[in-house]
Amino acid sequence: MIRDLELAFIKIHILYHADTEAVFGVGLMEELARHGYEISPGTLYPILAKLESGGFLTCETRTVAHKQRKYYRITPEGRKLLNRMREKIKALYQEVIDQ
Numbered sequence: 156m157i158r159d160l161e162l163a164f165i166k167i168h169i170l171y172h173a174d175t176e177a178v179f180g181v182g183l184m185e186e187l188a189r190h191g192y193e194i195s196p197g198t199l200y201p202i203l204a205k206l207e208s209g210g211f212l213t214c215e216t217r218t219v220a221h222k223q224r225k226y227y228r229i230t231p232e233g234r235k236l237l238n239r240m241r242e243k244i245k246a247l248y249q250e251v252i253d254q
């Protein structure tokens with residue numbers, strides 16, 4: 156159960172960072188680890204693919220140090236979703252934390 160809940164937080168986290176800058180898999184794994192979320196490539200890449208196929212992220216392949224790397228940015232649809240989640244996070248925070 157904790158994993159289900161964490162996965163939702165992880166998706167919101169990805170959208171947030173993809174709104175701020177272009178993000179890539181390894182960088183996201185490091186950022187998420189910094190927040191205490193352990194996520195394997197086998198979990199992260201399907202999430203990125205799903206967010207992309209759902210139209211919430213766009214993907215661009217760039218070559219960095221002779222390696223192909225996929226960079227993701229948020230789409231207008233993704234930003235809409237992120238803003239809806241911001242409202243829900245705010246309401247949840249007020250109820251669960253702020254009391």
Ligand SMILES: [Zn+2]
Nearest residue numbers: 168172186190
């Ligand atoms: Zn973060």
